Amino acid sequence: MSLRVTRPAYINAMVKRGYEADAKTGIKGNRREMRRHVCQQCHVEYYFATKTNELIFPWHFWTKDAPLKIENIDQYYDVIAKSENPFKADWIHKLTGAPMIKIQHPEAELFSSGIHARAGVGCADCHMGYVREGSYKITNHKIQSPLFQINRTCMSCHPLDEKQIRDRVFHIQKATANALRLAEGAILALIEDISKAKRIILAKYNIAETAPLEEQEKVLAAPLEKARLMHRKASLRWDFIYSENSTGFHSPQEAMRVLAQAIDYARKGQLEVQLALKHLHLSLEPLIGYGAVPLAPKPIPGRKEGMVPPAKLLKIDKELTQ
Template structure:
């Protein structure tokens, strides 16, 4: 009898455990079903990211972890040469290494580059400067039309572009499928011709949604059909994706972002050509998507989802690199660090050479050099800085395409050297053979050389942040676009306070 009681007890325990297991499986199936379903949002374009947490809690919570990447890394302080390289352009005022997506709006408002407008019609920058910062941008493009969006000043949308990079930047607002929500990418792909948007696979889309922003672009200034002035984000892919192709394109249309304050060179400012550099490397050639490395799949219990903590894949190599590479993490990391060091070596040499060329060109103008004499010099400087900037503005280029990165930096150094040889002859001709460019070791010293009124810029910005920004937030809240709780406790970090 005792034997049967023991067997019965064991059976009951087993049944109980099986019931728990079945319940758990059914619960996970219900959760997975909910994740796979399309939420019925109240708004067609819901741009408040926290509204998606009820449907996609894991994705949202992982996205919010981009908040942890909050350090301010002042690149002008680390590389004072940048101030001279960008003399006369906004980046000489303020340039920090990019932080997490969570801070896209904060950093755009706080940077000295966006100036200190006092109303929606003032300030140095166009509306296009919001384009990659927020899901409110495709919402505005949809509501007002793309052409209208690109008209006016940056401050025009201070109370409209309020939520940082998030869900609606990359997803179709009705189906939540991946979708490019900025049509200038569609047009650029069609112009280049290799891949058209309508032919893109799901794997292609896992890169193209990133390519909406991580690309080289310029502002094409034109008039709209209604006669308004617009600065339209345009990708220079007519001739192809390489640095040489885009250089040729810019030269053909005689485009420049600004005229250098010292050397008078018509300059190009590379933006962040991550997509183009990725295409030239091993990952791009093998169609390893951006999401494969920067948004790896994560398993939590019985749920598999995409990690939206978009950041450095090297911080989570077991889920990223090691899915494909068959060497140890230590060996792979050592190889990557070696590539970074090689890039940094040429990066620094290029900056020194190009900044010296700018200062020597400034002296050449001062002592009487002619436009005819200076034309070939300015062309060399333009091309040298464009190539240097292209290689380093795509921050992970040393990893995505190490060989191309070193090639581009090498040509930048060569062209800067050619410019300086020509300048030495011009300076000698005009009696300045002993000229030596002024030395500087700090950001402050470099900004003094280019005549930048840094203190006033900071004072104006602080007044803007105190007066206009709070108004924008209140207006956005009244419109139902902004939840103050979403940014509660965020410290306004900058490089200047």
């Protein structure tokens, strides 16, 4: 009944980072460390190698016991993934043509730079508070948000009342939600600028927008390369915080640092578009505000809930960013 890890991708990635494999527990660790390892097998960013379909965690540049920095992931996808396991992108963006990375759910990675990780607090301390079953004290296996049980999770370490604790979490989450929206607006502006630039460049060379992609790329690839790279980097960062499920709580300052970079890359991408067009003696009015949020797709036929967010959630979202 003791804690152990079994997922090969996790063990491989950890051994590469310098941790020791263990025949019985998967990775060597004391009980405190194991209470984090077990969750980190799944709550991570990963991808599948193109040819072998091998499951890989992009942790090559994440050194042992150090907090992960977003640059470690970026570097991995820009350098290692291309050479070691031929993998360029999860998908090509339809409007800009940028090679994109889809981030999964990087809780382990973001958490590593937060104050709780540095203080040795494990995932289970907050997500599996202790409960009494008769004379036994056991961890609650209904794993969920700690906010459902603040008295059994946060309050076992922090001598504050429930409201104070809840307010602190919401304060962090609200700031993160705000920065997420800023990043989304900036990335949408970049997408619009690149899409427009594509049209202008194609027109200059008399290539129809319906021409085969290969033909279009002959005139688009070189001038748009830098702007596309900025799109990839900005979106990867926005997605890293968006897809991480604590809305910034696991590491508030790193979350804000990553989002600041997302905004910076998006706006730099717009400047790269301007430079590229200038070299071609073309011009475009850059979008200074936010790009338009694309309409949600129609609900999938036959399903009650579609992909259109319900009014209730849209209202919460609006309040969060006010």
